[in-house]
Amino acid sequence: MARKQQEKSQQTKHELMAAANELFGRKGYMETTVAEITKHAGYAKGSFYRHWVSKDKLFLEIVEDKLTSYRNSRDDRLERAETLEEVMHIIWDFLENIVSDRNWAKVFLEFTVYAARIPELREDLSLSQYRLSEDVFADLVRGYIETDYPPEKIGAFNTVLFEGFMVQSALETGIVNFKDIREAAVTLALTNGLKKA
Template sequence: MARKQQEKSRQTKQELMDAANELFGKKGFMETTVAEITKHAGYAKGSFYRHWASKDKLFLEIVEDKLTQYRNLRDDRLGKAASLEEVMNIIWDFLENIVRDHNWAKVFLEFTVYASRIPELREDLSLSQYRFSETVFANLIRNFIETDYPPEKIGAFNTVLFEGFMVQNALKTGVVDLTDVRETAINLALSKGLKKAE
């Protein structure tokens, strides 16, 4: 009986997450209410609060799930990489997958701006499971760096380029496409991370 209840609880939670994900994509994070999420999923509000303390916590769990899916695809390939250039291309394939999910990219930016004003959320969002940080990036490329240039700086530059592109893309203001950003990021990493041929 307990197993059946646990399974029902997992199913309810997943259906609420799916409903939230759909509504966030259509309406945005701020405009979507807990009442709309529960109604869309066919549950009472109490079902929501049995799983999350707030809409913010639900969103963070969705972010973590999405990034875990993307990272699993990336990590399978990273284990076979043999050069800095190959690793950089795998990382940028991962980042491009995020950008291709247009609605999600916009909602994540919206939530990031919202979270920046709430200390607890800002702290949560800075954790590596919720974003692509320079530290995570540095750890992925560290073994392929041949120079004394800090891999954290390469990670920071790539993170800034990617996040800047995300903002520009969401606002539809740019003349630079992701291919240009990717090429610039990879060239920068190679020029700073590899020894020059003599």
């Protein structure tokens, strides 16, 4: 009996997360309410609060799930990489997967700006499972750098270029495309990280 209840609880949680994900993508984070999420999923508000204390915590769990999925795909490929150029393209394929979910990219940016004003959320969002970390990117390229160029700089440039692109994309300026950003990041890494022939 307990197992069936646990399975039902997991099913409810999954359906609430799916409803929230859809509504966040359509309406944005701030405009979506807990009441709308529960109604869309076909549950009472109490079902929501059995799983999360707030919409913020639900959102963080969705972010973690999405990034974990993206990272798993990336990590499988990284195990086979042999050069800095391969690693950089794998990193940027990973980032392109995030960007390709256009609505989600905008919602994540919206949430990031919102969380920046709330110390507890800002602290949560700084945890590695919720963000793209320049330290992680630095670690990914570290073993492939042939010069004394700091891998932390490559990691930071990847993050800055990607996050800047996310803002530019959300504003729909269309001035710079993803291919341009990717090319700049790869060129910078190869120019500074490989010994000159």
